[in-house]
Amino acid sequence: MNMNRRETLKSLLLAPLGAGIASAAGCAGGGRVNWTELPREYSYGRTAAERQRDRELFAERYFSEHELITIATLCDIILPSDHPNGGALDAGLPDFVEFIVKDMDYLKTPVRDGIAWLDSHAIDAYGADFIGIEEAQRLAICDRIAWPDVADPALQAGIRFFSLMRDLTLTGYYTTAQGFRDLGYQGNVANVWDGVPAQVLARHGLAYEAEWLEKCIDQSRRDITAAWDDDMNLTS
């Protein structure tokens, strides 16, 4: 799977229910919202029962097109694509959210109800649902619900929903190759650990204790077969 290239795109018409022409931030053109499509086939050491469960999840369609576009629009606001390491839509977030709420079905209602809340709020404030209003109006709504310290009781449902979508967006993004690059993650490769780099120790004002270090593995001897004397001392 390669999510660096944007050859395989999902494309949905933006604002099918809305009034004016709008464009989703960053990634829309001609009234469409586009995102990198995620694979629907996986192979990573699954049992038959697990394969069956995932087949069923992929076969189920939970969100309506309207809901999916709303998710795409919101994820794009949370982590936009105007960045060298790509954003939520490049990482296929709508597909990820669709899958994960089916997998963890306790998320189904909070996401669906959250979208409904968002649309009601947008209609009351600006006369159209969330994807049907102007971009500046969408951002104005997000400014009201993106901060959990806001005490206004009328906004609590929206704040909870936004926090959930922020969690899902970030987790869905940072578990992709783009997210690894954005974070600078260096692991998940075969290597030989030989301690914290010296410049890092210096920066933290820490040092290995000499007595401790003497006990640790000499990595130049890791491939020499272990042998001990009768007193439990390693002799190789």
Place this chain on the structure above:
Amino acid sequence: MSNQETYDAIVVGSGAGGGMATWRLAQAGLRVALVEAGPWYDPADDSQRTQFRHPWESPRRGASTRLRPFGDFNACIGGWELDGEPFTTAEGTDFRWWRARMLGGRTNHWGRISLRFGPLDFKRRDIDGLGDNWPIGYEDVKPYYDQVDKLIGVFGTNEGLPNDPDGFFLPPPKPRLHELYYIRGARRAGVPVYPSRLSILTKRINRERGVCVYCNQCSRACGLHADFSSSTVLVYPAVATGRVDVYTNTMVRKVDTGPDGRATGVSCIDRETRGESRLNGRSVVLAASACSSARILLNSTSAQHSSGLGNSSGHVGRYLHDSTGASRAAFLPELMDRDIYNEDGVGGMHVYTPWWLEGASLDFARGYHIEIGGGMNMPAYGFGFAANAYKRFLGERVGGYGNALRDDVRRFYGSRLGIACRGESVPQFGNYCELDPNTVDDWGVPVLRFNYRWTEQEINQARHMQDTMEELLEASGGILLGEKPGLDRQYGLARPGEIIHEVGTTRMGDDPATSVTNRFGQLHDADNVFVADAGTFVSQADKNPTWTILALSWRTSDHIIERMRQRSL
């Protein structure tokens, strides 16, 4: 499955105890049938491999499911609930039971923490007057611990501690950055720290197995066979002798006995065909896990064993006990804005604290050890949740959206230090598992009903754990996360069974009236039936049980070999 052969030994279960018995008996020339309830498993087989997978290779990015409760990439096939195989708990009591269904059992996902019991751990009654002593002592088990160290490989250091014995260790890896902060904090708090002791090969021990490549993924099972799993380290070499037949996807439901009360074989169910079959054996070694072996014994009723095989004392299932556990975490501001490098290390902590207050005056019996967690772990489902919640500790506003979130994620990456305590509970006659008369599994076999309650000893110990964790985390420069649990939550004490160190259901002893097996794991009531899992434990020290399971299984196997050579079995 149809086999007229009479095996020298039928081993039930392929985890630490069963793998060791199979390897040792086969190596000594015996013909062995190894019966495993789950499928064949090899992490080097790409169709079963989860090691080195990136999170995006899973549609749920490594999140846990009911089928893999420890996460989508975890090696263990099994979990807290198994389809068609329920268990029950008696009203007002609590127990969680993890079962693996695969070759190698729970050794595929365990933490590789490999601690010998010390001399005091076999004689706790002598110290605190509670429970019972083991009929054997450290000196009986030491030669086997020594052999296990050399055969399987474990890193650690010889520190000359009185109750945390030295061993034949491989050298440990150097501490990670957050572990250096813990060391400094623990020194300030007057709590000792040592290199951890894990069965991971930091150095070659033979040509068959690889050496650790520091991917941090032992819980996914190692394709290089550089950590200890029963399958990769014991079962494959045993099978290579040509003297072992492995029956996978096969559930043993009872041990069959003859008119003399001795075992003649086992009755099994093929999980795929639901067909019934029988294996004949001159001896049976139960290593299905403490509770599953107890269940098989209780279900093996006959004219000679009316209350279940080995249960003339009424002690099968009794004295079930698990380790205690509690945990806490902190945010370390000094670990903000880290330089990012690969610090995966081995699949577990590089440093730990063994129990350091032996003999101190406390309001609970027995001790606990401390495990350390943290670091720049690989992102998986859950990474980025509450991404900038730590900002409140800095007086900054939490929340928001847009590219600023990227800076928050990087800023706080790897700044969390976690501590977990694992302690010794006091075994109780009143904590037990039994056959539930009202419930059977998909194969018609009565299921286990658990009766378990913590006592004041464990609850007081958990309070001490919480105080200690706060002190250590703060001394390490941490800002405590979450609320300190109080008495209403039993001070955060893990539920019984949750630490997955359940032991003691077929405890050993010299008196057949108060124990199930003798000091060799041999049933008092049937001399050709043995228990080689943690059921024989009289008390579970604050050490993880695997190394002792391995040592005792080897000891039991040697006893079987000797008795067969003498033709007295």
